[in-house]
Amino acid sequence: MIAETRKDIEKIEKSVSESKGAILIVDDDSNHAEGTKDVLESVGYSCDLATSGKAGLEALRKRQYDLVLTDLVMSDADGLEILREAQQINPFVALIVLTGHGTIETAVEALKRGAIDYLVKPINIEALRVRVEKALERQELKRINLDLEKRLDQKFGFGGIIGNSEAMRQAIELSKQIAETDVSVLITGENGTGKELVARAIHENSLRKKRPLVPLNCAALSPQLVESELFGHEKGAFTGANFQKKGRFEFAHNGTLFLDEVGDMPIETQVKLLRVLEDGEVIRVGSNESIRVNVRLISATNRDLEKLIKEGKFREDLYYRLKVVTVHLPPLRERPQDIPLLVDTFIKGFAHAYKKPITGLKGDVLNTLMGYAWPGNVRELKHVIEHMVVVSRDPVLKLENLPQSLYRAERRSAPDVPSLVGTPLRDVEKELIRSTLTHVGGNRYEAAKMLKIGERTLYRKLKKYQLT
Ligand SMILES: Nc1ncnc2c1ncn2[C@@H]1O[C@H](COP(=O)(O)OP(=O)(O)OP(=O)(O)O)[C@@H](O)[C@H]1O
Numbered sequence: 001m002i003a004e005t006r007k008d009i010e011k012i013e014k015s016v017s018e019s020k021g022a023i024l025i026v027d028d029d030s031n032h033a034e035g036t037k038d039v040l041e042s043v044g045y046s047c048d049l050a051t052s053g054k055a056g057l058e059a060l061r062k063r064q065y066d067l068v069l070t071d072l073v074m075s076d077a078d079g080l081e082i083l084r085e086a087q088q089i090n091p092f093v094a095l096i097v098l099t100g101h102g103t104i105e106t107a108v109e110a111l112k113r114g115a116i117d118y119l120v121k122p123i124n125i126e127a128l129r130v131r132v133e134k135a136l137e138r139q140e141l142k143r144i145n146l147d148l149e150k151r152l153d154q155k156f157g158f159g160g161i162i163g164n165s166e167a168m169r170q171a172i173e174l175s176k177q178i179a180e181t182d183v184s185v186l187i188t189g190e191n192g193t194g195k196e197l198v199a200r201a202i203h204e205n206s207l208r209k210k211r212p213l214v215p216l217n218c219a220a221l222s223p224q225l226v227e228s229e230l231f232g233h234e235k236g237a238f239t240g241a242n243f244q245k246k247g248r249f250e251f252a253h254n255g256t257l258f259l260d261e262v263g264d265m266p267i268e269t270q271v272k273l274l275r276v277l278e279d280g281e282v283i284r285v286g287s288n289e290s291i292r293v294n295v296r297l298i299s300a301t302n303r304d305l306e307k308l309i310k311e312g313k314f315r316e317d318l319y320y321r322l323k324v325v326t327v328h329l330p331p332l333r334e335r336p337q338d339i340p341l342l343v344d345t346f347i348k349g350f351a352h353a354y355k356k357p358i359t360g361l362k363g364d365v366l367n368t369l370m371g372y373a374w375p376g377n378v379r380e381l382k383h384v385i386e387h388m389v390v391v392s393r394d395p396v397l398k399l400e401n402l403p404q405s406l407y408r409a410e411r412r413s414a415p416d417v418p419s420l421v422g423t424p425l426r427d428v429e430k431e432l433i434r435s436t437l438t439h440v441g442g443n444r445y446e447a448a449k450m451l452k453i454g455e456r457t458l459y460r461k462l463k464k465y466q467l468t
């Protein structure tokens with residue numbers, strides 16, 4: 001038996017090393033599938049055939065493929081499920097879908113879910129060869145780029161995270177320190193502060209980087225689904241469970257599980273999650289058998305978990321398991337020093353992407369950007385810069401290139417007097433000092449000048465209001 005398996009493996013390894021790439025063809029029209037296989041093998045690919053959706057899913061779990069060519073409509077499975085599984089197993093897999101005439105919408109859906117091309121049946125042999133080659137080339141390029149980016153990062157930074165403010169430097173330093181350990185990390189911060197970016201950077205710099213980072217957005221799922229997503233289910237475990245399905249824990253085995261928006265996880269699921277963390281075993285929904293898993297947990301939330309605990313919506317014991325180390329990402333309005341570097345990087349990136357010769361921005365634009373409160377944090381800033389790059393006709397970005405909302409916010413900066421009625425003078429003064437300082441990027445000299453007070457007076461007030 002073992003000798004058999006070894007032989008099998010050798011056979012696969014040999015065929016892989018000699019072939020131009022391993023391809024899985026999933027198509028329940030077996031004549032059509034055989035034909036496709038013959039064509040691709042004749043030009044040097046190593047192909048496996050699965051003539052049902054179920055067989056396709058099984059094949060994916062047995063061998064790493066460079067490309068998967070799948071029919072979308074099959075009697076026993078949905079081609080989209082094949083796409084999903086294939087990407088879970090190999091993020092660099094090239095995916096091409098086959099469609100019949102009149103099912104273009106499904107093909108579009110497939111493109112949205114990561115397929116890079118589609119072919120309409122019956123397939124033209126020449127088109128098949130060319131498109132497969134192109135798809136593989138594209139994936140290879142993506143891999144090379146990522147590799148290059150990673151090497152640049154190793155030299156210059158950490159996962160592309162930009163920030164030279166003290167708070168960000170500390171967050172990056174801490175993330176670097178713990179990346180190679182296996183501790184659970186909780187990343188906190190408002191929307192768009194870069195939580196996912198940091199999670200990925202930690203994983204990419206960990207010993208598990210060769211294995212996937214498997215994300216699960218806890219906010220987007222109903223309580224039943226969270227469980228089936230996390231732990232998997234057996235065929236027939238509930239209505240609609242037409243297949244046995246692996247859960248994210250199993251996919252993340254030896255890798256990292258990223259629980260995004262963990263504060264939104266239903267309390268019943270929290271209990272079960274905690275049990276898995278304690279036992280290191282999962283049980284699929286509808287099964288009695290436990291499966292050992294070894295995962296590292298990274299969680300992220302924009303909610304105040306301690307408050308949720310007080311309200312009885314989050315389990316305290318789970319909280320302590322998740323936050324062995326906490327990385328907090330402060331909102332952008334508290335670190336305007338980071339804005340110039342972020343802006344510079346985003347301008348370069350978008351100028352390149354949109355092929356526009358943008359070189360920078362006018363000084364007043366940077367002031368406006370640094371004075372704005374950024375409720376959507378870095379994500380919002382990134383979108384604003386993208387907008388400006390797209391609409392600008394000049395190599396230098398100007399105030400009028402700002403999106404309307406921001407332009408108006410800037411114009412409306414005069415204080416809204418009626419809303420201040422009833423506010424203690426002390427609070428108004430504190431807020432005025434705080435926002436002025438933010439506006440000038442923390443420069444006290446500039447702030448004092450704007451407020452028309454001495455620097456020493458400003459210093460005294462900063463201490464009084466604990467704004468240091
Ligand atoms: N420090 C940073 N340097 C470079 N890019 C950043 C930084 N922070 C965030 N970004 C970019 O901003 C966008 C939003 O980041 P990300 O998705 O990681 O935020 P998030 O905290 O997970 O947001 P949400 O709470 O909405 O899920 C991404 O495009 C990310 O690349």
Ligand SMILES: [Mg+2]
Binds near residue numbers: 195196260
């Ligand atoms: Mg996120």
